[in-house]
Amino acid sequence: MSQCRHCGAYVSPRDKVCSYCGAPNPDYQPPETDVNRLLQQGLDAFRAVAYNLGVMYKSMGRNREARKHLESALQLAETDPALDDRKRMKQTIKQKLETLP
Numbered sequence: 064m065s066q067c068r069h070c071g072a073y074v075s076p077r078d079k080v081c082s083y084c085g086a087p088n089p090d091y092q093p094p095e096t097d098v099n100r101l102l103q104q105g106l107d108a109f110r111a112v113a114y115n116l117g118v119m120y121k122s123m124g125r126n127r128e129a130r131k132h133l134e135s136a137l138q139l140a141e142t143d144p145a146l147d148d149r150k151r152m153k154q155t156i157k158q159k160l161e162t163l164p
């Protein structure tokens with residue numbers, strides 16, 4: 064909730080304009096913002112799970128499973144459009160993959 068800069072009414076971030084005076088809401092957030100954020104969180108979670116499974120299988124000596132999960136983590140890192148540290152993440156995953164026998 065923010066306040067309308069024009070009339071001081073409380074304005075939801077869902078409202079493009081103030082519902083009292085019609086002034087534009089500078090804090091307006093289109094619904095896609097939420098969808099993208101949720102998608103992003105989903106991708107992050109999938110990647111983390113795949114990576115962690117890979118590391119776990121690797122530590123158990125189950126290299127085939129480890130490779131499968133690390134490769135899917137790598138794929139998720141490739142397709143993730145908003146991953147800031149994508150390069151570092153890919154590097155980390157590749158290192159794990161390279162040390163697999």
Ligand SMILES: [Zn+2]
Binds near residue numbers: 082083085
């Ligand atoms: Zn207003």
